[in-house]
Amino acid sequence: xxxYSSIVTHYDFDGLGSAALLSxxxxxxxxxxxxxxxxxxxxxxxTRDDIxxxxxxxxxxxxxxxxxxxxxxxxxxxxxxxxxxxxxxAPAPSCVRVVYxxxxxxxxxxxxxxxxxxxxxxxxxxxxxxxxAWRADTPTNRVDRAIKASSPSRRxxxxxxxxxxxxxxxxxxxxxxxxxxxxxxxxxxxxEEGIMLExxxxxxxxxxxxxxxxxxxxTSFINLARIDKKLIGLVHPGARGYVELKPVFRSGKxxxxxxxxxxxxxxxxQVTHKKDVGEIVRELNIGDGHIGAAAGVWHCASAHEFQxxxxxxxxxxxxxxxKQRG
Numbered sequence: 001x002x003x004y005s006s007i008v009t010h011y012d013f014d015g016l017g018s019a020a021l022l023s024x025x026x027x028x029x030x031x032x033x034x035x036x037x038x039x040x041x042x043x044x045x046x047t048r049d050d051i052x053x054x055x056x057x058x059x060x061x062x063x064x065x066x067x068x069x070x071x072x073x074x075x076x077x078x079x080x081x082x083x084x085x086x087x088x089x090a091p092a093p094s095c096v097r098v099v100y101x102x103x104x105x106x107x108x109x110x111x112x113x114x115x116x117x118x119x120x121x122x123x124x125x126x127x128x129x130x131x132x133a134w135r136a137d138t139p140t141n142r143v144d145r146a147i148k149a150s151s152p153s154r155r156x157x158x159x160x161x162x163x164x165x166x167x168x169x170x171x172x173x174x175x176x177x178x179x180x181x182x183x184x185x186x187x188x189x190x191x192e193e194g195i196m197l198e199x200x201x202x203x204x205x206x207x208x209x210x211x212x213x214x215x216x217x218x219t220s221f222i223n224l225a226r227i228d229k230k231l232i233g234l235v236h237p238g239a240r241g242y243v244e245l246k247p248v249f250r251s252g253k254x255x256x257x258x259x260x261x262x263x264x265x266x267x268x269x270q271v272t273h274k275k276d277v278g279e280i281v282r283e284l285n286i287g288d289g290h291i292g293a294a295a296g297v298w299h300c301a302s303a304h305e306f307q308x309x310x311x312x313x314x315x316x317x318x319x320x321x322x323k324q325r326g
Contacts, residue, residue: 011147224246241275260281276291
């Protein structure tokens with residue numbers, strides 16, 4: 001079996017769970033975290049000595065595991081056949097499922113990993129039957145909330161995420177959920193989540209005649225407010241894409257610039273479509289991204305420009321969205 005130096009994975013439940021299985025299978029202790037945009041911009045060093053999971057395919061890597069169908073379109077644009085990439089791609093509900101099936105074909109796995117795959121399927125495909133199930137205090141939901149809770153610094157956040165990877169590798173979710181730090185962080189995030197839902201309902205609205213896009217505008221806030229856009233799927237299930245407009249802060253001071261982030265609804269992962277939010281951001285010339293997620297900044301030189309952009313940006317985004325037929 002080849003030796004790999006690190007695992008580069010997404011920083012959500014699915015990414016951490018994928019890294020846990022891969023760490024067990026390939027005896028890798030170095031875990032690094034990244035988002036899709038960081039991979040698209042090649043902001044971190046990845047070589048053939050690294051395993052990448054739950055992220056777009058980078059410039060190169062040793063093994064690649066993913067389940068996002070939108071990332072296949074990017075490979076097609078680069079002229080890369082996914083079948084030639086070591087690892088596995090499959091349009092599964094979660095990347096943990098992809099890794100689990102890959103490893104299971106070579107031999108037996110710890111019994112706890114079957115449960116981890118089942119729970120990751122529900123979380124990453126957002127297959128909760130209702131808001132109550134999403135917010136229920138189950139062991140899995142507790143671990144997921146702890147992962148999503150913020151930390152004072154990026155270093156502390158990544159250290160905690162790394163600890164969770166190893167806990168997922170070595171312990172069942174029911175045991176992890178009893179950990180003191182997991183409980184503390186989960187309780188804090190549950191409170192934050194309630195505020196997010198309130199802000200989505202109060203400051204969000206469907207966009208367009210059929211409400212395919214849902215916009216949350218918190219540009220009026222004097223402090224930065226966190227929004228988990230997945231929650232929009234519970235407030236407005238019919239939305240196919242999410243848009244968030246929020247203020248930009250520099251050195252703790254609010255500026256006149258507007259942060260713009262777009263993402264496709266989780267329901268879009270399992271259907272064929274021609275939507276590309278990265279292309280929308282590029283056409284607006286404000287940032288970059290990939291098919292499923294993108295972000296940028298709209299610069300404003302005056303309060304008048306700020307107000308005008310705040311009013312016109314959603315329509316500009318909708319117009320570009322509509323142009324992408326399918």
